[in-house]
Amino acid sequence: MAGVEQIAVEAGEAGMRLDRWFKAHYPGLGFGHLQKLLRSGQIRVDGGRVKADTRVEPGQLVRVPPLDIDRKDGAPLTAKTMRGQEDGDVLAKMLLYEDDKVFVFNKPAGLAVQGGSGVSRHVDDMLEAWRNKKGEKPRLVHRLDRDTSGVLVVARTRLAAMKLAEAFRARETKKTYWALVKGVPPKREDKISSWLVKEATPDGDRMRIARHGEKGADHAVSYYRIVEQAAQALTWLEMEPYTGRTHQLRVHAASIGCPIIGDPKYFEADTNWDFPGGLQNRLHLHARRIVIPHPDRGQIDVTAPLPPHMVQAWNLLGFDEASAE
Numbered sequence: 001m002a003g004v005e006q007i008a009v010e011a012g013e014a015g016m017r018l019d020r021w022f023k024a025h026y027p028g029l030g031f032g033h034l035q036k037l038l039r040s041g042q043i044r045v046d047g048g049r050v051k052a053d054t055r056v057e058p059g060q061l062v063r064v065p066p067l068d069i070d071r072k073d074g075a076p077l078t079a080k081t082m083r084g085q086e087d088g089d090v091l092a093k094m095l096l097y098e099d100d101k102v103f104v105f106n107k108p109a110g111l112a113v114q115g116g117s118g119v120s121r122h123v124d125d126m127l128e129a130w131r132n133k134k135g136e137k138p139r140l141v142h143r144l145d146r147d148t149s150g151v152l153v154v155a156r157t158r159l160a161a162m163k164l165a166e167a168f169r170a171r172e173t174k175k176t177y178w179a180l181v182k183g184v185p186p187k188r189e190d191k192i193s194s195w196l197v198k199e200a201t202p203d204g205d206r207m208r209i210a211r212h213g214e215k216g217a218d219h220a221v222s223y224y225r226i227v228e229q230a231a232q233a234l235t236w237l238e239m240e241p242y243t244g245r246t247h248q249l250r251v252h253a254a255s256i257g258c259p260i261i262g263d264p265k266y267f268e269a270d271t272n273w274d275f276p277g278g279l280q281n282r283l284h285l286h287a288r289r290i291v292i293p294h295p296d297r298g299q300i301d302v303t304a305p306l307p308p309h310m311v312q313a314w315n316l317l318g319f320d321e322a323s324a325e
Contacts, residue, residue, distance in 0.1 A: 003066055004063065004064065005063075005064045006061045006062070006063055006064075007025070007061065007062045007064055008059060008060070008061055008062075009021070009056045009057060009058050009059060009060045009061075009062065010058060012308070012311075013056060013058065013315075014057055014315055015055050015056075015057070015316075015318065016055065016056055016315060017052070017053050017054070017320075018038075018043075018050055018053070018054045018055070019031065019034060019052040020305075020321070022034055031052075034052065035052065037065060038051060038052060042065040043062070043063060044062075044063040045061070045063070046060050046061055047061075047063070077090070077093045077094065078108045078109070078307070078308060079108050079110030080110070082108065086129070087125075087126040087129040088129035088130060090126065091127070091129065091130060094106050094107065094108070096151065096302050096303075097302045099294075100156065101155065101157060101294070101295045101296060102154070102155060102156060102160060102164070102294065102295065102300060103130075103153075103155075103156060104151055104153050104154070104290070104302045105123070105154065106150060106151065106152075106304040106305065107123065107149055107287075108307060109147050109148065109149040109282060109307050109309070110146065110147060111123065112146040113140065113143040113144055113152065114140070114143060123140070123154075124140055127139075127140075132156070136156070136157060136158070138154045138155060138156050139154065139156075139160075139161040140152075140154060140155075141153055141154065141155050141161055141165045141168060142165075142168050142244070145283075147262075147264070147282070147283040148177075148283060148287060149285075149286045149306075149307040149310075150177070150288060150304045151175075151288070151289065151302055151303070151304045152287070153290060153300070155295070159295065160295040163293075164295060167293050168292075171242065172292070173290060173291065173293075174240065174290070174291040174292075175240060175241055175290050176238060176239075176240055176289040176290075177239045177241070177285060177287055177288060178227075178237070178239075178285075178286045178310070178324070179239055179249065179260050179284060179286070180234060180235070180236055180284035180313055181234070181237055181258040181260050181261060181284075182233075182261060182267070182273070183232065183233070183234075183257060183258045184226070184235050184258070185224065185226060185235065185237070185256050185257075185258050186256065186257075188225065188226050189223070189224060189225035189226065190223070190256075191222070191223050192220075192222045192223070192224065192256065193220070194209050194210075194219075194251075194255060195209070195210040195214065195217040195218065196208070196210060196218055196220045196246075196248065197210040197214055197216050197217040197218075198246065203265075206247070206265050206266070207245070207248075207251045209255055218243075218245050220241075220243045220245040220248045220251075220252065221241075221242040221243050222239060222241050222242065222243075222248060223239070223240045223242065224237050224240075224252075224253075225237070225238050227319075227323050227324045228317075228319050228320075230317045230318075234261070234276065234317065236314075236317075236323075236324075237253070238324055247265065250265065250266045250283075250285065251266060254266040254267070254268070260284055260285050261279065261283075261284040261313075262279075262280065262281050262283045262284050263283050263285075264283070278312070279309075279312070279313050280309040280312065280313075282309045284309070284310055284313060286306055286307060286310055288306075288324075289301070289303045289304070306321075
């Protein structure tokens with residue numbers, strides 16, 4: 001256990017709420033424990049008493065009393081920072097929830113779920129490191145796009161995989177995504193219903209809105225609502241896919257004139273539109289929460305924290321995560 005520390009707030013943490021700053025640096029520190037430390041004045045910023053919702057600024061010093069948990073090492077986990085780390089260690093850092101039947105991970109943006117062209121490392125292969133004593137490898141039951149971050153459910157047994165996969169097929173799951181999009185949708189909240197078809201392009205396969213009666217098209221339904229917006233330039237959307245088609249949310253966002261920021265396949269803008277300064281040109285789509293029936297009992301309800309590039313965007317735009325609650 002370390003003694004009292006004075007930790008400087010970094011440039012990329014500008015505007016971050018103090019409770020989220022602690023979640024990033026000390027993921028094992030419970031909110032109740034944090035509140036006690038704040039009330040007793042053991043945690044301070046630049047020597048002054050603070051609250052959980054106090055926003056920190058670069059260069060400020062956060063007083064951290066002795067804690068019986070370790071500080072999170074190094075930079076936030078991303079596809080880049082995980083290079084050179086053992087698969088088992090990376091999976092442990094990604095883990096949000098576990099019990100005897102299920103793992104739920106927070107997949108970093110840039111990490112593929114399964115193998116494919118140009119993929120050197122992916123979750124399905126990494127799960128080999130977590131085979132159990134019977135030799136069973138954890139099983140994928142759904143997937144996320146490579147550039148989409150967030151909650152990924154994995155079954156620990158064959159029977160659990162069957163039950164979870166059936167829950168996805170029966171649409172008994174509720175999946176909530178957060179996206180940062182260009183412009184402002186025509187309505188505050190709406191349902192998007194269309195038919196999607198895959199087409200080959202020089203840059204690889206992509207999905208598009210199908211023509212009426214087009215062969216090979218699949219019906220896709222999504223819901224969205226506006227959480228916050230930055231003038232008329234950018235909007236934070238909460239999106240829920242009812243169906244699970246490839247790139248569904250990305251295509252649907254683009255179809256209403258609000259493509260997701262950083263989307264390499266579906267983002268199109270007028271020639272006079274400038275990419276906002278301070279934002280990273282990476283896909284701003286995050287699988288925020290999943291609620292799914294447990295294979296044996298009750299339900300699983302897990303929320304994943306935003307990836308670093310979206311935290312940066314939320315801080316820059318002054319978006320408050322509590323607005324979505």
